[in-house]
Amino acid sequence: MTALDDLRNAAGVEFDFAPGAQVPLSGAGSGRTGLSQRIASVAYRDGSPSQIKEPNDGAKVNEGKFTLLEPDLGEAFTRAVETRMLADGRKPLIQAFGAEPQVVVEHALAAKRIRRQRDRRLTVIMAVFGLLFLPGVAVWLGLFQLRRTFAGSQDRRAGALGSALLLAIAALVVLLVLRAPVTGVLQIYLWAMLPAPVIGWFLAKQVAERTAKNLRAHWADLAGGGGSGVVVPEAVPQNPNDADAERLRIGLAKLAAEQESNLTYYAGTKGILGMGVRWGHWHLAEDLRPRDPGREIDPFRSWDVARAIGDQMRLLERGPLHTGGFSAPVITHWVVRHVGEGAGEVGRPEGPDAEGYRFSKIEVERICNEQQYGAGDRHYLGVQFVLWEGELVITMMITVTVLHHTLRIEVSGYALGPLDGFFGKKPSPPTKSVRGFPKFWTKRDVPQPVVNASEAVRLAARAPLTWFPKTLDKWGGTIALPEPFGLRHTWATKPWNHRFMVDDVLRTATPVLRVALSAAFKVLRENGVDMAPFDARAASLSGAIQDLSPKHADEYGM
Structure with missing residues (x-):
């Protein structure tokens, strides 16, 4: 078995690497593509890497040893996305509900390819004007490094003292070159040593300017929610032993498979990672008593009730009137694991009942029926609506438990708000303010x-x-994305400042609760349960939910 076979088995994916295999266009025809493209626009941006802290201050900027080698925002973001989402042995990701992570990764790879083409040309220029005139290049780079040390890396002025010191050092270097005790060819070389790198700098500036305009054009298109899909030719193996391409292709497939996981995580007051905070909670709890005296109720399990609720939820988009109504919900039987509010990472499904990134249906059913008290994962039925082209994710989570004679049905609402406005910023042309004349x-x-x-x-x-990214990371610096990382929830804001989004969130709760109770009651009636206490409690709950308002449901004020 080859190393590539081991890679495929570890990924749990299979591919057809027949000649002509293509990487599909990203996000074609998806209503969530615009949101994903706004996130992807960061890969094409320039400016300071510290800007990534604006939408989430949990991001960290790791400074390198030389400010002259530090990346800009787009370079740092591209590198962070690539290593965090495609690298071997990476940590698990949180599902990006309402977004398409593969779109973001593909654009990051496309931005990297554009910069790599620029860097090839710049490397040639550095080889010609750098190696041949290495002492002069060293002098110029040293002066620029000193300037950045005095002024900071973001084009601030070096100050009067710093500028005077730089001028003094430059004058001293020129004087030493002109007064050097050499003649002939060596003297000509020394005299050309300082101006030659300037010619190289001029050529490098032309190359960099063209690439910067190209990157900014992509940035403007994507920040506006437009732009076209991209292909990833690096992920198409050119031969059976093309390990790099196959590794990238498997990484993209693992990313897509991980987004379909049925394991999610509860992080205290942060709510369910990827779904947002819990803003509302309703429950019904009554004793299971036989309807007919002298006869026991027919045995049933929590899974029977949960499955019936899930089947009925698929009909939510139907109604007696033609009013538009609900869009088609996504119904998922979730395994929810507690990780705590300060968790730095999450796990993956494990054990004999795990199938890739998912728990098997049998294991989900077992958890629903048996793990209702004490340690362990829990089962929730999720009803999710992705609205406003992915800007709003509404999730209603339903759980059914039976302890002793008491059956309890709980319905909780979670909401994930729109992207931070940082991702919608478009490039502005650089200008300089000058005084008029006359x-x-x-x-x-x-x-x-x-x-x-x-x-x-x-x-x-x-x-x-x-060409040596790890060395460049060490010398230039990197950014670390907030953990546990997911491309959607990491950058989300609260939906409560948008009137119509609030209306959509609140309107979802009542019909979902009533359908859940109706489906559960049908199972109870079919199994001979006395419905009088359930009907009374349901009527009271149905009236209370009429006046619902969002609140901090996970903050108990204790």
Whole structure:
């Protein structure tokens, strides 16, 4: 068995690597593509990596050893997405309800490919003007590194003292070159040593400028929710031993399979990871008593009730009037695991009853019937609506438990709000404010190149090291995404500031609760249960839910 066979078995996926295999277009025809593309737009952006903390301050910026080699936001985000979502041995991901993670990953790979093409050209320029005139390049890079050390990495001014020191050092270098005690060819080389890198810098700036405009065009398209799908040619093996392509392809398949997992996690007051906080909770609990005196009720299990509720929920989109009504819900029997509010990572389904990233149907049924008290995973029936093109995810979770003679039906509401506005920001053309002439008391904005002098030097210095990403991570720095990481819930805001989203969340609860009770009661009647106490309790609960309002259902104020 080859290493590639081991990789396939570890991934739990199979592929047909026949000639002509293609990677499908990302997100074609999906209503969630616009949201995913806004997230993906970060991979094409420029600017400071620290901007990633704006939508979620749980992200961390790990500084490198040399500020001259630090990545910009797009480079750092692309690297973080690639390593976090495709690397071998990565931690599990949280499902991205309302989004398509594969779209984001594919765009990150596309942005990497654009930058890699730029870096190839910059590497050639560095080889010609860097190796041949290495002492001059070292002097220039040293001066730029000193400037960034004095001024910071984000184009702030170096200050009067820093500028004076830089000028003094530069003048000293020029004086030493001109007064060097050499003649002939060596003197000509020394005199060319300082201006030659400037020619290389000018060529590098042209290359970087063209690429920056290309990246910004993609950024603008995706931030507006537009843009087209991308292909990932790197994931199409060119031969049976193309390990890198197959590794990437398997990583994408694992990513898609993991999104279909039926295991999710409860994180205290954060609610269910990926679904949002719990904003409402209703329950009905009554004793199971036989309807007919002298006769026992027919035996049934919690799974019988949960399955009946799930079957009935599939009919939610139907109604007596043609009013549009509900969209088709996603019905899922979930296994929910508690991880705590401060958890840094989550697990995966394990054991003989795990099938890839999912628990088997038999195991889900066993958990529903047997794990209702004490330690262990719990079963919930989920009814999920993805609305507003993925901006709003409404999930109603239903659980059925039987303890002694008491049957308890609980319905909880969870809501995940829209993306942070950070992802909708479009690029603005760089400008510089200058005083007017002859009206010096006025100011006007003058367009500036996308890539300035410092940026061109940074890109040229990083280019040769992009072939050694781990070394570049160490020397230049990286960003760490918030954990437990999921592409959707990590960047979500609260839905309560949007009037219509609030209405949709609140309107969902009443019909879902009533359908759940109706389906459960049908099972109870069929098994000879006295329904009088259940009907009375249901009437009271149905009236109470008329006046519902969102609240912190997981904060008990103790």
